[in-house]
Structures are given as C-alpha cells and as structure tokens.
Amino acid sequence: MSRITLESKPSDGVRELLRHLLDKGKVSAVLAPRRLDDEGSLDLGFITDRSELDSIDPFAPVMIANTAQVLSMITPSSSKIAVVLKPCELRGFVERVKREQGTLDNILTISCTCGGVFPLQKAVDGITGGMTANYYSDLSSEKIHAEIRETCKACEHFIPINSDVTVSLVGEKDLDENCQIYLNSKSASELLEGLGGEIDKKEYDPAISAGLMKKRLAEKERLFNSVFPGKGGIDAVIEIFGKCVGCHGCSRVCPICYCVSCDFESMNFDSDIAYYEKELSQKGALRLPPDTMLFHIGRMIHMSFSCVGCGLCSDVCPADIPVASVFKRTGDKTASIFDYIPGRDLEEAIPVMVFKEEEFSRFVDE
Amino acid sequence: MDKKYVPRITSFLCKWCSYTGADLAGTSRLQYPTAIIPIKVMCSSRVDPVFILRAFLKGSDGVLLGGCHPGDCHYETGNYHTRRRFAIVKTVFESLGLEAERIRLSWISASEGPKFARVANEFTETIIAMGENPVKKKIFL
Numbered sequence: 216m217s218r219i220t221l222e223s224k225p226s227d228g229v230r231e232l233l234r235h236l237l238d239k240g241k242v243s244a245v246l247a248p249r250r251l252d253d254e255g256s257l258d259l260g261f262i263t264d265r266s267e268l269d270s271i272d273p274f275a276p277v278m279i280a281n282t283a284q285v286l287s288m289i290t291p292s293s294s295k296i297a298v299v300l301k302p303c304e305l306r307g308f309v310e311r312v313k314r315e316q317g318t319l320d321n322i323l324t325i326s327c328t329c330g331g332v333f334p335l336q337k338a339v340d341g342i343t344g345g346m347t348a349n350y351y352s353d354l355s356s357e358k359i360h361a362e363i364r365e366t367c368k369a370c371e372h373f374i375p376i377n378s379d380v381t382v383s384l385v386g387e388k389d390l391d392e393n394c395q396i397y398l399n400s401k402s403a404s405e406l407l408e409g410l411g412g413e414i415d416k417k418e419y420d421p422a423i424s425a426g427l428m429k430k431r432l433a434e435k436e437r438l439f440n441s442v443f444p445g446k447g448g449i450d451a452v453i454e455i456f457g458k459c460v461g462c463h464g465c466s467r468v469c470p471i472c473y474c475v476s477c478d479f480e481s482m483n484f485d486s487d488i489a490y491y492e493k494e495l496s497q498k499g500a501l502r503l504p505p506d507t508m509l510f511h512i513g514r515m516i517h518m519s520f521s522c523v524g525c526g527l528c529s530d531v532c533p534a535d536i537p538v539a540s541v542f543k544r545t546g547d548k549t550a551s552i553f554d555y556i557p558g559r560d561l562e563e564a565i566p567v568m569v570f571k572e573e574e575f576s577r578f579v580d581e
Numbered sequence: 582m583d584k585k586y587v588p589r590i591t592s593f594l595c596k597w598c599s600y601t602g603a604d605l606a607g608t609s610r611l612q613y614p615t616a617i618i619p620i621k622v623m624c625s626s627r628v629d630p631v632f633i634l635r636a637f638l639k640g641s642d643g644v645l646l647g648g649c650h651p652g653d654c655h656y657e658t659g660n661y662h663t664r665r666r667f668a669i670v671k672t673v674f675e676s677l678g679l680e681a682e683r684i685r686l687s688w689i690s691a692s693e694g695p696k697f698a699r700v701a702n703e704f705t706e707t708i709i710a711m712g713e714n715p716v717k718k719k720i721f722l
C-alpha cells in the first residue's frame with residue numbers, strides 16, 4: 216500500500232502517530248506499553264488522555280501481559296481503538312478471534328518488525344536506558360540480542376502478519392532519526408491521512424530483515440534440537456516436566472488457552488483413593504499431585520497447533536521449565552500436518568473444526 | 582518376554598460400527614485376544630484425544646480407537662473429526678519421542694467381524710513384540 220517516512224526515532228514517530236489519531240478524534244483510546252517511572256518499570260496502558268501519551272513506550276522490548284488476552288476483554292469496542300502490539304500478540308489475537316474471543320472490528324493494529332522481548336523478570340526489575348541502547352543497536356545490525364526470551368531468539372514470524380500498520384525496526388540503519396511506517400490497509404491510510412512526513416507507494420520488503428531471518432531459523436533449529444536430552448521419550452519428558460508444581464500458570468497466561476473452564480482444572484480427570492492404593496501397591500511410590508504429564512501433553516494435544524511461541528508460559532513458570540520451547544517445538548509439527556500457521560489468516564479455519572473427506576490415511580491402520 | 586504375557590489394550594469402539602463388529606466377531610466364534618478391553622462409545626468422535634493419552638499414561642500397553650468407515654458415521658461427520666484429532670495425538674507422541682505405535686485408529690464396520698478379529702490379533706501381536714508400556718514403572722506422572 217504506502218509508506219510514511221518521519222525524521223524521528225521510531226518511538227517518537229509512533230507517539231506522534233498516536234497523538235494524531237487521538238487529536239483528530241480518529242480513535243478514542245490507545246492500548247500500548249507504558250513507562251511507569253524512571254526506574255524502567257512498565258505496564259500495558261489503556262489511555263484516552265493525550266497527556267498520557269508521553270509515557271507510552273510503543274516498542275519497549277517487553278510483554279507484560281499478552282495483548283491478545285487483554286484485547287478479548289475490551290472488544291467488541293463501540294469506538295475505534297489503536298493498539299500497539301508485537302507480531303506474535305497479533306497472531307495470538309487472530310487465533311482468539313477465530314475462537315470467538317473478541318473481534319478485530321474497530322481495532323487499528325500497529326506492530327513492528329520485532330527484535331524479541333526481554334523475559335518478564337527484566338520488565339519487573341526495570342528496563343534501563345543502557346539495555347535499550349544495546350537492544351536497538353542489535354536491531355539495526357540484525358543480531359539476535361543475547362538477553363531476549365529463548366523462543367524470541369528462535370522466532371521466524373517477526374514480520375507482522377495482518378497488521379494495519381507496520382513500523383520497520385529490524386535492519387533499519389538509522390534508528391535515531393528514521394521512522395519507516397508502512398500502511399497495509401485501507402483503514403490505516405484513511406486514519407493516518409494528514410500525519411505529515413514523506414509518503415511514497417511502497418510495501419514492506421522482507422529483504423530489509425533477511426539477515427535476521429537467517430539467524431532466527433538457524434537458532435530455531437538449534438533450540439528444537441537441544442530442548443530434549445537425546446531423542447526424547449518418556450524419561451526425557453519426565454525430566455523436563457517433572458519439576459512442575461501444577462500451578463497451571465502457563466495455561467492461564469497463554470493467549471490460546473481461552474477456555475473459561477479448562478478441562479484440566481475440572482474434576483474430570485481426578486482419581487479415587489482406590490486408584491492411588493492400587494498404584495502404590497504396584498509401584499511402591501507415587502508422585503503427588505498426579506497428572507502433570509496428562510496436563511502438559513494433553514494441553515499440547517488440545518492447542519499446540521495454534522501456539523504462537525510468545526514465550527509467556529516459560530516466563531511465568533516458577534519451576535523454570537522451558538514450557539514455550541517444548542510447546543513451540545511440538546506445535547510446529549502439529550501445525551505443519553495441516554499446513555497451518557497460527558494467526559496467518561482470519562479466514563483459515565482452526566484445524567480441528569474442519570476436515571476433508573480424503574486425507575490423513577497414513578494415520579489410519581486398515 | 583514371557584509367552585503368556587497378556588497386554589492390556591484399551592479399546593474405544595463406536596456403538597454403531599466397531600463395537601457391533603466386535604460383537605459379530607464374537608457371535609461368529611472368531612478368536613481374538615483377551616488383551617482387548619472394549620469401551621463402548623456412541624461415536625469415535627466422543628473420544629476426547631486426551632482419553633487416549635490418559636489411557637496410555639495410566640499404563641495401557643496399547644490404545645485402539647475403532648470407528649465407522651469414512652462416510653458411514655451415524656453422526657455423519659464424527660469420524661472425520663476423529664481422524665484429524667488422532668493425527669494430532671500421533672504427531673504429539675512422535676514429537677516427544679513417545680511410542681506412537683502403541684496407539685492405533687482403525688475403521689471397522691458392523692459387518693466386519695473378521696476384520697475386527699484381524700485388527701485385534703495384529704495389534705496385540707505388535708504390542709507383545711514391543712513389550713510392556715514403560716510408563717507403568719514411572720512414578721513421576
């Protein structure tokens with residue numbers, strides 16, 4: 216569609232863009248990461264007051280909460296809202312919309328080519344100027360920043376899919392006074408008319424970030440090959456998930472796990488005392504609470520094909536289990552049998568909701 | 582392996598086809614192993630894929646899922662969904678290095694008593710060759 220070039224830092228450029236939208240009454244509110252203090256703590260701000268805009272840090276390398284989940288709370292919205300979010304959050308929200316957990320109507324999505332985010336702990340401790348400077352210089356030189364989430368390092372979907380507005384960060388040489396804003400939809404062009412800057416007809420060219428893509432793909436292969444000790448198997452799975460304390464935090468924060476009453480939180484899979492007694496008599500020992508493997512492998516069966524690899528599940532795990540790496544690794548396989556990419560296309564049906572009459576005969580033993 | 586070892590194969594069979602097929606195998610006096618432990622379900626699509634996982638983790642040596650042939654499901658499209666879900670379970674098992682050969686999906690119609698007996702015998706042989714499900718000895722589940 217078209218591109219606007221502003222002579223400013225991308226974060227200033229996007230604040231200017233948001234100010235334009237609020238001032239002209241083109242949107243009623245903005246949802247974006249926001250600085251809370253000078254120590255670098257952040258939250259996800261939902262603001263209508265333009266004086267709050269200065270605290271918005273649109274591309275802060277953090278994911279405080281998954282915006283996909285938050286969007287379900289505030290849509291459908293009766294008036295237009297501008298949302299600044301990471302590419303995986305947008306894909307996560309598209310997956311939620313497919314599950315009728317919100318709508319993209321009345322939402323203007325603004326995303327960026329993403330260099331990844333710091334683990335949650337860093338956002339809590341505070342992201343300081345020095346950390347951001349390093350992060351931005353790695354963005355320019357298309358390096359994988361050393362301190363971002365493991366799954367971010369291995370993410371190949373850092374170019375937003377389906378965003379109305381894409382701000383180019385990765386591979387842009389002069390991030391101090393060069394803000395490239397790509398308008399990908401009609402509504403973006405309409406809403407941003409009169410923003411100023413230099414306008415030309417240009418679409419985002421993946422060549423700008425091809426160097427990072429190569430590194431990410433290599434890192435993905437490395438990560439997937441190293442998640443499991445050896446070839447996997449029940450012992451490896453136990454080694455990884457055996458530390459789980461059963462808090463289910465990983466599924467609570469997951470943008471895909473939308474079920475209000477999760478099967479694994481219900482009593483459906485509970486066992487009675489007789490079962491424990493029988494198990495004890497056979498094994499001589501038993502781990503309590505039980506069903507850790509059922510929860511994790513079961514969750515993979517239920518949702519892994521839609522996992523966007525956001526990494527939030529690993530971040531919140533009190534037992535330091537690399538949940539996201541394992542889920543993304545398996546999710547890549549379950550999605551690929553359906554040629555599915557989570558969040559690629561709103562019209563693309565969730566694999567378990569549709570079928571073809573002739574398919575998958577290799578899984579059936581005649 | 583002890584010749585007399587009889588595995589346990591939890592078998593979810595849909596009422597309209599596979600379960601009736603198993604019945605026919607019985608009334609036709611066809612032999613099939615006692616390893617098969619049938620559970621009657623209204624349709625193969627009633628089986629949440631997590632049931633298969635649960636049976637596996639609780640120590641079934643094999644899990645068999647039997648449904649009507651494609652196009653013959655009494656709820657019209659149930660078994661097409663079953664097939665997709667089963668493909669997911671198999672893929673998850675394979676990705677984690679779990680023994681995916683211990684789970685099997687077969688289409689067996691109400692008139693296919695002999696096929697039921699063949700599938701039951703074949704699958705039991707496979708499982709006997711693989712030996713006991715190693716998860717039985719794990720306490721960390």
Ligand code: SF4
Binds near residue numbers: 460
């Ligand atoms: S967050 Fe960690 S400890 Fe909690 S349920 Fe998930 S894997 Fe287990």
Ligand code: SF4
Binds near residue numbers: 472522524
């Ligand atoms: S499973 Fe983990 S990495 Fe995947 S979408 Fe859910 S929270 Fe994100």
Ligand code: FES
Binds near residue numbers: 595647
């Ligand atoms: S009724 Fe047999 S598979 Fe649906």
